[in-house]
Amino acid sequence: MSGPARATAHASSRAAVLDVIRAAGTISRVGLVNATGFTGATISTVVRRLIDDGLVVETGRAESTGGKRRVLLQLNQSSRYAVGVHLDHAGLTYVLTNLGGSVVARMTRAGAGAEDPPTVVARMAAEVDALIDGVGVGRDRVLGLGLVSPGPLSPASGMRLTPPMMRRWEDFPLDEALRDATGLPVVFDNDATAAALGEHWSGGVGGASTFAALYMGTGIGAGLMIDGMTYRGAGGNAGEIGHSCLAVDGPECWCGARGCVEALAGPAAVVAAARADEVLARAAGLDGSPGSPRRASVTADFAAVTRAARRGEPGARALLERSARYLAVAARTLANVMDLELLVLTGPGLAIAGSVYLPVVQEELDRAFFSRATHSVDVRLSRSAATAPAIGAAAMVLQSELVPLRQGPRLPENLADSEPVTVRQAGA
């Protein structure tokens, strides 16, 4: 960005400092002054409070550069935890992360499907208990729960204009219900935005602080990260590239417009086209014949089409490539509008079929990105495409520690960092 940067409010100096320490790994107070632009006095005060609250520890001294050797600071990773939940029609993905955003436990369960919202919420509360108990973290160290789901959302009042498969959630006060059921503070966001944050925190984008996450779950969207912050727009629904128009007289979309990328290229469109082709439907096991499995979601059917393509089924391959070309054109629009250098392909749909989409999107951007004479756009397939939204959901909670949700406990001791625990699904 150019122009005079708006200064940050006092309340977020803690946020900024904590985030710089997290990103740096270890850093001195002088390093923090340089990285944040805050005065030495401000840094001293903020750091003292972070140490008092147990979030940051001193960890030896830097190599001398002639003067006094500087004390290094780092996050106390195991001082706090956060739960991230990605709720979709097709699946529920849970992660527990430590203060640094590292995943210490993950699990996936059946999605919202056709269950009533209160039933799903009760199940989620039990599954969150299982997640936390499975790692043996004291509940008083869990800062809160981040919940993300398909947009557009109104954070103040649960979902609005929900995608067609989640219509029954439209007026349900999800955040409130989940807060009551779990006893945890709940923050709430759009899954595509959370996916971008998840990519940022999980290190999937290296050190990049400005990029877009092109997201395919049940629908298509994008999350935008600008200078290390998620860009949310006026109502928290920025990045809705899935409803940009690629054909003014194209098919009607559930959103009310015509020729949307999602209607032309989304998993539901791919699955519908596969079902309409008798040979392909049989080959992919979508024809409802006795041998074909019953699947609960578009995502599962989309995975079946992808498997058929991998087996060399030409109809399946052609459908995915057509979808990829549309997604690539949408990616180009997004890259043109944001003047991107980096685009990450993420979300459950791209966790399934990303290897088909990646080369098509990269080729389109190499060929037709408007500013290609100035710089190229690097397209990457996320290494955590299926869990990025849940990781981002947990990161939202960690970020809001920065403007605390509640008084955190003072913690004298550290839990040792350990490998992620996979919580086994009961009855699976």
Add this chain to the structure above:
Amino acid sequence: MSGPARATAHASSRAAVLDVIRAAGTISRVGLVNATGFTGATISTVVRRLIDDGLVVETGRAESTGGKRRVLLQLNQSSRYAVGVHLDHAGLTYVLTNLGGSVVARMTRAGAGAEDPPTVVARMAAEVDALIDGVGVGRDRVLGLGLVSPGPLSPASGMRLTPPMMRRWEDFPLDEALRDATGLPVVFDNDATAAALGEHWSGGVGGASTFAALYMGTGIGAGLMIDGMTYRGAGGNAGEIGHSCLAVDGPECWCGARGCVEALAGPAAVVAAARADEVLARAAGLDGSPGSPRRASVTADFAAVTRAARRGEPGARALLERSARYLAVAARTLANVMDLELLVLTGPGLAIAGSVYLPVVQEELDRAFFSRATHSVDVRLSRSAATAPAIGAAAMVLQSELVPLRQGPRLPENLADSEPVTVRQAGA
């Protein structure tokens, strides 16, 4: 934006403070602490330097709120000036603004047209002299010259991949040549981005700090303003909505892609379609018949089509409405990606035909903006659509005072503020 805000660098605290004073009109030091989040000590230091440099003056005291009455600060508007130049094929627009961004002189001249770049630069230098001399401002008070032109640009090395009518500028080191010819520091940007900044500084968007300026000049683009800062993207070419695709098999665009909004709906496409219609071409005076004037630019021809539409010529009206519908769909994509609340229609093309485009764009966003259940998008036609890019160009210079281009002179006296002077065109 959510998440921890990155703190500003030391160097831009001056920028931030000056911009807050500008936006507020008058403000106390305590007000600055509240507005910027900087400490009182930082504000004291920055303000003292701004006063020493003559950029800010003390101006009486605020009403008492019980304690000591606070000294108010305001910009010393006439302490510095900036030149803004908008260079396009169709026209050259110049403004001289004071430190507050108010236009004190403006003039328009023939565009780049078919002239060689060095010839145009020599003319521009003479025209800038005329602009400054016409107001009687000492040259030592002119901070610099902002130059904006159609993108994509590479600020380091002049234009790249220029639009078809300005191909001869491709490898010309415009910024350097203009700096040598005028003796002024030159900053350089994309005209659509500058238009957004111009709308922000000229008050055309009220207090809004996040919005997009949908720009139609010779081409179509957009400038993005996020939290009071222009968002420029990786290469300074953010907002290129004119090259988003509305028809994957549509007509080829000069940029190398197919079905771009600009190729379908831009002024050049409208003029080409008008020329291809014999009746309409005659009615609009585009047929080269003895009575029809010779025009130097697409913009002039586009104005002729617009006048024909205003006279009730049905073919002209239909062409503009078709263009408006395409632009409206592009506006919807932009609004969806940025989750906009405010979209300003600006640029020379919309200065000419904006009244046709405004209702079509507003209708499209009311009907099909993805998050319409959450909030609406306010579409406005700029009151300074023709000069917004030049005003933004000058504002870029004023902003870079914030990280000074050169040592400013110390100025004991003020010039009185006055109405804008229109410099008459020699020989016009």
